[in-house]
């Protein structure tokens with residue numbers, strides 16, 4: 020098997036070697052206020068700014084870390100005004116085209132070269148989008164590259180719109196998760212994300228880079244109760260989104276039960292992961308069903324083996340009410356107490372005796388110590404907004420807890436979360452602005468292997484309105 024085809028993820032922080040991403044397409048520029056909430060955006064983003072001034076920096080940094088030949092020494096040319104960002108456009112001849120930083124739109128366009136797949140996918144998309152047969156025939160006439168663009172943005176040109184955009188496809192984490200050498204597919208809760216799941220399924224089953232894994236793709240199914248019982252509610256559907264799945268070690272996966280992933284889906288996933296011998300331990304982390312939290316990766320992510328970032332509401336101190344004074348405690352007055360948190364850890368073969376954790380912090384410490392072999396006293400939990408109200412909640416909303424580790428201890432986060440940045444600084448991390456880091460890399464003043472314990476601040480004014488951070492904007496395919 021060529022290296023390009025290897026897929027394996029057994030950690031949240033091992034050096035990232037291959038990742039699936041999708042740059043903001045023109046569909047993001049068509050989100051209208053009346054639909055923004057349905058399409059899961061909090062505001063109307065400015066397309067040119069989100070691309071040029073924000074997401075493009077993410078691509079540059081990823082390329083520097085994962086595929087530096089594509090970029091080193093060429094930054095000035097790539098970003099020259101006369102080159103019109105062509106380097107970042109998937110259907111342009113000058114596109115960066117990397118086998119390590121893999122663009123979803125390119126994979127889609129490649130599978131659409133096969134007429135039978137094109138036929139199936141056009142028919143399936145037209146079915147879920149209720150298109151006329153005329154539109155279906157028109158789509159069959161498009162080239163693979165144009166069709167891929169239309170499937171993402173909903174539009175073949177400036178004036179026509181065939182179906183709605185799928186602006187959340189930039190959050191590639193949510194379409195599937197690589198767990199060791201298996202791929203667990205998403206079953207989205209939100210209508211706005213259904214076309215993404217359909218397209219992703221075709222890519223994972225048909226693209227040659229996943230060919231060796233087709234019998235290792237895990238899909239979840241709806242239950243007969245969902246088909247047959249009246250009063251069909253969201254709760255009865257089986258739904259799971261990738262932001263609720265974290266591979267913390269080769270043996271241990273966390274699955275969130277949240278606004279987007281329900282208990283039935285989590286239970287099915289546990290059964291399948293155990294039956295297929297993918298992992299030995301699964302911990303179910305049930306968090307309140309709230310838009311603020313959405314997926315577990317919006318309330319915590321891992322920074323390095325013994326360092327995590329988390330929302331303080333889930334800490335041991337807060338759960339036990341220890342932060343209050345004696346009188347408040349006696350009167351059981353506990354501000355910001357999260358009652359709905361439930362954490363159960365299942366071990367294969369001992370499913371009837373799950374281990375219970377009382378706070379998220381207890382679980383994270385246990386992972387660092389029991390699974391990753393860290394000394395208990397070395398484990399550090401950095402808290403959103405430095406645990407100061409109201410900055411903790413404000414910054415969690417703008418993804419202070421949703422960081423992507425590109426290698427052990429080197430994480431990408433939004434530049435707007437000032438108090439969380441202070442907390443990282445206090446924990447001994449270097450704080451660098453992505454523009455300075457790229458300039459240093461380009462000038463050869465630093466190389467990627469020298470970085471450690473670093474929070475890279477990424478521009479975020481527009482990106483954060485889409486309601487996800489860099490953990491959401493990445494689907495790791497290969498990590499050391």
Ligand SMILES: NC(=O)NCCC[C@H](N)C(=O)O
Pocket residue numbers: 058059060187190192193261262263313314316317485486487488490491
């Ligand atoms: N894993 C994540 O938390 N993904 C963020 C998804 C944001 C997107 N606007 C959504 O609401 O689905």
